[in-house]
Amino acid sequence: MMKLTIAIAKGRLQDESLTLLGRAGLSVSEEMLSTRRLSVEENSGRYRLIFVKPADVPVYVEHGIADCGVVGRDVLMESQADILQCLTLAIGYCRMVVASPSESDLREYGTLRVATKYPRISARHFGSRGMPVEIIQLSGSVEVAPHLGLADCIVDLVETGRTLRENGLRVVEEIAESTARLVVNRASYQLKTEAITQLIRRVERVTEEDRIDDRDYSKSR
């Protein structure tokens, strides 16, 4: 069977992704992980894992350098990469929201200034509401922008909402929910079908288990 290269998003999702893949039968030795190597062999020798920045996962997969990848839906929405989103995973849950310090209606601004790391998602969201916006693209610490007067609101990813609260922001609107996705290159999907299908099935089984656990847990509460 053909060897597969899997791109893993570094950071927030990395540990959860590795645990999930581990449960699906793909294990990487601690020794390998403790090095700073960005490309490691999985123990069975059938997979190679590469660790790249989240926004680069769709790039590697789209070019076919990685056959598949694990990355958040938020990144996919922003990149608009032409890749297959074969499986929704139960990890990396967060929300893409509009947050603002003010109580006033955002629709009442002549031009709304939006600070964000997600210019495309923001433009699409406000565009569909017919709201004129000036999008100010930042690469981090977006939450501080309204307070300093750079923007009227932000579009950002929220996990717990704590950072928002601590910077005097409240969620005005939710744009989308996001969890991680297993993405696949179009040509790999057709030409390495057997290996890809097997990986999807294995990960799907683990993901199903988690869903059932979640349901039981919420029932018992």
Place this chain on the structure above:
Amino acid sequence: MTEPLSKIPDGMRYCFGREASLRRNVEAIVMSVFDGWSYEEVTTPTVDYYSLFEHGMGSSQAHRAFRFTDTDGRLLVLRPDVTSGVARASVTMFADRNRPLRLCYAAQVFRQQPQSHVEWRREFTQAGCELIGANSSASDIEALLIACEILQRLELSGNFLITLNDEGVFDGIAAQLNLDPRSRDEMRQLVDSRNPTDLEGFLSNRLSSPNEGRDLTLLTQLAGKLDALEQARRILTNRRSIEALERLEKLWAVIESLGLTDSFEIDFGDVARLDYYTGLTFNVYVNGAAVRVGSGGRYDGLTAAFGTAEPAVGFVLDLDALTSVLLSRNTDLINPESFKIARSVVNPETVLLFEEARRRRAKGDRVLIDS
């Protein structure tokens, strides 16, 4: 700020050396296969009216053309495809010819606004063929066999896959759900990205029973040989989709009899990106290319925009992508002529020098003037 003169516009490139030679050869092989199936070469205008492509490819694709205005103010474009021009010619210049028409081409097309990160180019070399005025399943098979033969002649046997689908499958579902054009596009995108989660969400708002939605999302993953058809039969209930399955089944029987099942696969998730197909659709994948290298199908509505509706089937191959795959495979398709060792011709007397060079050229030698 002024740009340096050395800068090349985005998405444009040079091609030289082995690659240039290979590309010319690839094109020659493709055209010789078309010729072998009695397809006549046409070249279409490089510059044409925007409205031609708006009707031929739909406005979402025509918008990608480089646009400028004619002296009378009409909107002109650099051709973003060849098919539209061929379709127009078939109902104007070739209106009185016997049917079916068999036409082929190899030409550059120009498109802006890349639709993926991989597609950075704005100039593409396309080769394709159109079989116009024939509605039989034999004409569908003819198109598939030509594509297959081209890939074999390019020494890609065992390294390519052609996926088959029928637009009727998707169309039947969309009609069953009463989708407006926008929702149709949305659903097409969800199937095309094989996104079962979002597709299920999309369907759950539009179907009364959640089971039906879950069954339909299975279609995005349904691919294979004859077994895929059998599974699809259990899922699809509307008439149009079932007719499409019957067409695919007949087609598959022929492919099987011709012993070509290794090169083909039925894949219900591989939908056409454009809305103009009306029957068979197919995509071509090759080991070493991260994207589709070709696509085609039946578009019986194509010529209707130009006055006469005629059935048509055809496909287009991306010669740049094929060339780059072959370049990395160390193929011997590169023209040996240009790599023959040149014989230096030396003579201090200019007239004698060129006389000698001419003599050698007449014998077929490759000469290099040493002056």
